[in-house]
Amino acid sequence: MAKVGIIMGSKSDLQIAENVIAVLEEFEIEYEVIVSSAHRTPERTSEWARNAEANGIEAIIAIAGAAAHLAGVVASESNLPIIAVPVAATSLAGFDALLSMVQMPGGIPVATMAIGNAGAKNAGIFACQILAVKYPHINERLKKYRQSIKDKVYKDNETVQEILKERKK
Known part of the structure; x- marks a missing residue:
């Protein structure tokens, strides 16, 4: 291990x-x-x-x-x-x-x-x-980790866009 x-x-x-x-x-x-x-x-x-x-x-x-x-x-x-x-x-x-x-x-x-x-x-x-x-299993976890931080950035962008959209109302 x-x-x-x-x-x-x-x-x-x-x-x-x-x-x-x-x-x-x-x-x-x-x-x-x-x-x-x-x-x-x-x-x-x-x-x-x-x-x-x-x-x-x-x-x-x-x-x-x-x-x-x-x-x-x-x-x-x-x-x-x-x-x-x-x-x-x-x-x-x-x-x-x-x-x-x-x-x-x-x-x-x-x-x-x-x-x-x-x-x-x-x-x-x-x-x-x-x-x-x-260790291939660590490589797989790294791929999932990278995807999760990428997903977080997209989600954060959506949140910011919603905040800005509400501000304009």
Whole structure:
């Protein structure tokens, strides 16, 4: 069964991680969550990343703010796809985390999402897309999900048109 690893730099990142968890649960994908810091617990972080594949993890989502070296450290220790979510944890509003994640040296890629909640949701969806290559049932769920968000836009348009129509009366 597909499994995603979620690693957070600190407990305060759980609020952002909840967006990832919601997506994975919607798609019925197993996950594990760990708090481990690239700076405060580097040995634990490296060990977890090195063992992730052996533990059945097929993609990793790293969530961190500030200097945000977490995704890069994990990527240096694992051949699994790494998806980074920057968190607005300092006065730089997440820009520092974004740059730390997106400016990886050639050869150690990290797929970096947007800062915060939208990035976390997209990280969950991106993990599903990665897994969909191997698992047809996840691919089918992605197709249904895409159709549902498309349908919502059409429905929202109808609602707006009705509101505007009523305004003209």
